[in-house]
Amino acid sequence: MLCIQCHLEVNEGKRFCAECGAAQFLSCPNCKAASPIGKSFCADCGSSLGGSPTPIPKPAPVVAEKIPSIEAAEASSGERKVITVLFADIKGSMELIENLDPEDARAIVEPALQLMIDAVLHYDGYVVQTTGDGIFAMFGAPVVHEDHSHRALYAALRMQSELKEYSARICAQGHQPIQGRVGVHTGEAVVRTLRLGNGQIEYTPIGHSTSLGARLQTLAPVGSIAASEAIRQLCEGACEFIDLGLTKVKGVTDLVKVYEVTGLGKQRTRMQRSAGQGFSKFVGRVRELDSLRYAAEQAQEGNGQVVAIVAEAGTGKSRLIFEFMSGIQSRAKILETSAVSHGKNSYCQPLIELLQAYFGIEAQDNEQKRREKVTNAIQELDPLLKDIEPSVLGLLNLIDEDDPFFELDERTRDLQTWDGLKRLLVRESANQPLILVFEDLHWIDDQTQEFLNQLADAIGKANILLIVNYRPQFVHGWNNKSYFTQIRLDPLGDAKAKEMLAAMLGDAAQLSDLKRLIVEKSSGTPFFMEEMVKALFDDGTLARDGNIVLTKKLEDLDIPSSVQAILAARIDRLPSHAKEILQTLAVIGKEFSISLIVAVTSSSKEAIEKQLKELQLGEFIYEKPVSGEKGYIFKSALTQDVAYNTLLIERRKILHERIGVAIEAIYPVSIDDHVAALAYHYGRSNNVDAGIQYLTHSGRQKMLEARKNSKLGSDTPLIKSESAELTATSHATNATLDSVESIWRYPVKSMAGEKLQSVFVSDKGIIGDRVYAFVNEETNRAAVVRKWAESLLNYHPHFVSEPDSQSKIPALEIVMPSGETLTTTDANIEERISAVFERPLKLMSTAPLGLLIEVPAGTLGGNLSEVTEFPLAGGAPAGAFFDYGCMHLIASSTLNHFQKTYPEGRFDERRFRPNLVIHSDSQPFIENTWVGRTIMIGTELVLRVSIPCPRCISVTLAQDDLPRDPSILRAIVEQNMCDLGDFGKLPCAGVYAEVVKPGHIRCGDSLRFGD
């Protein structure tokens, strides 16, 4: 059972919530037995419990349409949404009704509840639940509104003001006053449809933000509205906030900032808010300004004009008008108004506001004064307009209902009103040019739109410039008017976007990557850029320290909630099938080929193309060939992010795996070209093993690529270019206690190693290391550990005598798993080994040109039947069978750490196949810090560490007494992902090193670090 107040779990049968103390039961006024709140009658004696509970209001049709059907909901089990929750209750309702007859109690409480509900519905909110004395509502779902937090606050303010009036009324009847408390918070929640036992369905949000909203309500001073920091950030300006300070809230670790919302603010529109905070430097839009100026000139010559500015939210429609207006030289009269997002149902609101401005009506004017202002102005303008007075006064609500004007039917009244207003404005324009601005027509009510249509018809020969703006979804019938111009605003291009950012952030080089990231993410939409910068300042990523500085490394940008709300609302306006496909595309990535989409969605190509067309028309995606076939690309990276975020994590994982499988199926031959994508998708799916395997393969691919292009040489950022010889003395500083714990040599590539006490390290690495390999002569492929895994690792080679130079290699004895020993001088050794591995193998002691290394089938996720191969490292010392570097070091502190974090695993050094295990008491992964440094080992050998050592499934394979254990690699992935620059992020353990100065080493030798 959930608490009626805070919605946290209450133990069954308990009378009070252990979290917030709210009573969960009502006392029967007759027998005093407890009944759960919400019940109408006492289950013990049948007495009425004080009124039937207020029924949960049925959602308005548009809302009902948006609630997913139970089948759909079960299929997707909900959606992640950023919503605003509102909790309201009547403070002290228990005391209030304590001494009242239940029917009287009901008569008092119910109207109060009803007006709370009405306030929510007025702003298109959704009442999730009513309790005995309060409600729980949400905004932003099921219908998404980009301004859900504003709507919630408007509803809260309306609630409080109506409760006050109601309280005054009941006080006048001799009752106790009634006061409400409201809590409002915004945040991410999972919103889903639940099937209740009684056949009903419930549509509810779940998540931390819901509980916090409930808590805020209990913190609200009586009669007030409490809101969170998240709400303040979104609604500052639109509403007034008083800081109530930091408060401890149960269930939340950090102190929570609480604000009281005291009323509406002065900055209701975004432009007013931008102006309040200081505009960003205006950039570009030269052509658009010219068009506006030209239209104004035309209008001044008596050729009235209609100019429409069309663009998505935040592109700069309002700012363009503002800039145009600021530059006007003429003595034009300017009247501006705009529709508001919740204005669709309010009759002629924009028109009423325009007229109030025209007549100079102010908030404090009483009705009498207002009437005078209207009649005087009309008289002054033209006495012949006397007949329009009733319609103007009627629209402004300044005549009584018994006025003859109201005897006309509604339609006639409307038509008369539009006609009257038209005449008024046209007459006004005869005195001086008139510029009328109607903003945000996509939210306009039907009547204002009808008036605008008629006005547009009438201004062809008037000195009127009518400027409107709207988002692309708004339709009208003005296109074929000769005096209609449409200005399509696109987001700012790269150069202009950079100019705008330069004005905001300065020119410091440190910020250039950040600026690039902002431009890329926002696709040049000015509002998004501004909000991103603001969010970076708010969370401290950017700071003003004389100049603007970046305080931490930035890999990605969070989406500011204001931006997320706009984009989520756009996505939600899509029909459900188009939305679903958009979400799938968001999981695939920024670009997608048509065959991949078809494979992932298992729909027909025709059906998919139809839906993609819809998304294209909505300007979410555009066409772009991908991998040589028809494909698409997201128009904005942010839309992709927002669409991705709406999916439940579990659903994302399923889609990622489906995409992985689809890529494998579509590109069986060219799988190597898709390894990075496969690593990405499997890595985010439930098939993490496949993800890890592709990840390691992808990294190796990039490394080899780089080697082939000789990139992994001196110019790789990870490797210092300094090449001077080192002497022991010049680097005798920085001594540490690190020492050589063990030395390993691997005479045959991919076979077990030989543990040594001492060895000579030449400039090509340990003498005798990886000097032999078994190579498939037919295919020129070396037998590697990953291919004939277990068996190769279980072959133990050792030299019959210690090699003393790299060129003169002694014979080897190889102990087979059976215990039998083969010798490289045996005439039949190749035959024997070939028989075991069922392929013609040749023992080689120098790497032949173009030798390929095989990657075993199944390494890459399990769906591959073919082996893939890549050339043996070109940068490795000539002749030897090295993958990446000639010396390979790992620290004992790293191995010990893995062991500690995964005690069941066996992090035996043999799994890692190092040349040197370094005993170190330092922190784990200390080797990462060695990269680029020189190390002197003993008194002669000097190495330079080149790169962290990326790991693949080799470490998970069974060998001798060590079992196969995939979790070994997972532990590395979880704990030491290293950013290898061009190669991406890879799981690493240990490092590779090059030999700077050869020398003898022995176990116990200490290490000294140079620069």
Ligand SMILES: Nc1ncnc2c1ncn2[C@@H]1O[C@H](COP(=O)(O)OP(=O)(O)O)[C@@H](O)[C@H]1O
């Ligand atoms: N060309 C521009 N140069 C600089 N800032 C701009 C530009 N266009 C818009 N802005 C800023 O971007 C924000 C959003 O613009 P706005 O005009 O409100 O968008 P819209 O009306 O299309 O929703 C505002 O703060 C505005 O000042």
Ligand SMILES: [Mg+2]
């Ligand atoms: Mg605007």
